[in-house]
Amino acid sequence: MDMKLKIPYKLEVTCSNCNLLKKCMPLGLNNYELTRIDELVSQRIRVKRGHDLSRLKNGQQSLYIIRTGYFKTVISTNDGRDQVLGFHMAGDSIGLAGELSELYSCQVIALEDSTVCIVPFSNVEEIANSVKGLHSHIRHLYSLEINRENSVMLFLGSMNSEERVATFLLKLSASHEERGFSPIDLNLKMSRYDIASYLGLKHETVSRTLAKFIKSKLIILNLRELKILNLVALNSIATDKH
Amino acid sequence: MDMKLKIPYKLEVTCSNCNLLKKCMPLGLNNYELTRIDELVSQRIRVKRGHDLSRLKNGQQSLYIIRTGYFKTVISTNDGRDQVLGFHMAGDSIGLAGELSELYSCQVIALEDSTVCIVPFSNVEEIANSVKGLHSHIRHLYSLEINRENSVMLFLGSMNSEERVATFLLKLSASHEERGFSPIDLNLKMSRYDIASYLGLKHETVSRTLAKFIKSKLIILNLRELKILNLVALNSIATDKH
DNA sequence: CGCACGGTTGACCTGTATCAAGCCGGGTGG
DNA sequence: CCACCCGGCTTGATACAGGTCAACCGTGCG
Structure with missing residues (x-):
């Protein structure tokens, strides 16, 4: 190996x-x-x-x-x-x-x-x-x-779980776009555990938050294939003065 | 001004x-x-x-x-x-x-x-x-x-409030010592609000956690004059596998 | 092909935030 | 110089977001 x-x-x-x-x-x-x-x-x-x-x-x-x-x-x-x-x-x-x-x-x-x-x-x-x-x-x-x-x-110091996950998705989207890929069709290379650790959350919380985003039609998610349906709404979750 | x-x-x-x-x-x-x-x-x-x-x-x-x-x-x-x-x-x-x-x-x-x-x-x-x-x-x-x-x-991603505050005090102590000052007699230049923001907590939580440390004789605190009584114990709070 | 691991979901619990009241000390203006 | 006031700090009561524990499912890797 x-x-x-x-x-x-x-x-x-x-x-x-x-x-x-x-x-x-x-x-x-x-x-x-x-x-x-x-x-x-x-x-x-x-x-x-x-x-x-x-x-x-x-x-x-x-x-x-x-x-x-x-x-x-x-x-x-x-x-x-x-x-x-x-x-x-x-x-x-x-x-x-x-x-x-x-x-x-x-x-x-x-x-x-x-x-x-x-x-x-x-x-x-x-x-x-x-x-x-x-x-x-x-x-x-x-x-x-x-x-x-x-x-x-x-975000580690000042955001709640929804804000963190939304911020994460937006950064991912931006860095894909920057490289000429689609900013809305993302293929997550990392596990929910990795995302959770990065965001200072537990993997169950990441799962639940993504589920919430699916329910409110912000994203579609199938395993690690993610499609962003509503960038604007995600952005307002990430940046709105609470 | x-x-x-x-x-x-x-x-x-x-x-x-x-x-x-x-x-x-x-x-x-x-x-x-x-x-x-x-x-x-x-x-x-x-x-x-x-x-x-x-x-x-x-x-x-x-x-x-x-x-x-x-x-x-x-x-x-x-x-x-x-x-x-x-x-x-x-x-x-x-x-x-x-x-x-x-x-x-x-x-x-x-x-x-x-x-x-x-x-x-x-x-x-x-x-x-x-x-x-x-x-x-x-x-x-x-x-x-x-x-x-x-x-x-x-620490922002993986520590609870006691671990954060203990880590903060230890880093402060170390950087004082590094500059030839006493590692146990510290004069906090920053407010509780500043500490809280740095640690990703609310100022009330910082206050309470410090109060806890005082009660268990780890530190003495008078306004912004802080004396560390038990570096070892602080260290084990900061680094013990939970 | 099978199993271990990634992922989801539910029920419950706890740590930290929130809201609120009050204290103290230092700076400012009368 | 004193009184006042404001901002920093502490402490208590309560609320709730997210953690914990547990069960289950799907899948992809070996």
């Missing part, structure tokens, strides 16, 4: 022919810079569903960019507590937390078979003087991550 | 004679590098209690490093929801979220009269080639912030 991880299958892709380039490195690169960017990526690998990307760590601090697939990040303490911190899809960067605290550990679990590009920061340091704006782009990635986490803290 | 903000009083301090240097820029700098580091800081300013540091933004993205004093960061949505994201004291860096989402805004409120160094990222870019390790130090600051937020999400 671990073989696939230990002897990663190298993918026949370069940044130059990658259709995510514009989202991944939106720097307006010329040809010379493009070939340097290719040198950033030390490996392009496959990760099987259920496997933990963070166990790939080879000592050097790296950025992981999702090419295809779906991941969840999970934090767990030594006293058995754990918490889903986020879900991530094609084009997202993970691994920004860097060297981890000794108090808890982070996992990055593939929710479906996925492919990932690995960018060691040492490569960034080396190539940054040839590629204008690379450092500030990396900084931008960090900002995005911090802003994302801020919005998670907002 | 805004005058102090608009015409900031410049402080007579340089990095070279700042006693926070080792925490702020732990790079083992030589004299040449030290003078370059001084150029990083565009301004050293005072911020009065209650004022919002984020309103200083002059367009360019900057890092703010607390020299003295105490701050809280707050996120607020246009639908009137808000949430304290963290508390910050001397040596901490803030402003890493950078350019903010249009969905919500962040404030950085001084909880007492404070002083702050402002480091525009454009200066970092300029000086980084003279100071080895500066970029990776900045990256380290981001990692710290993300790890801090991860731990906040952990």
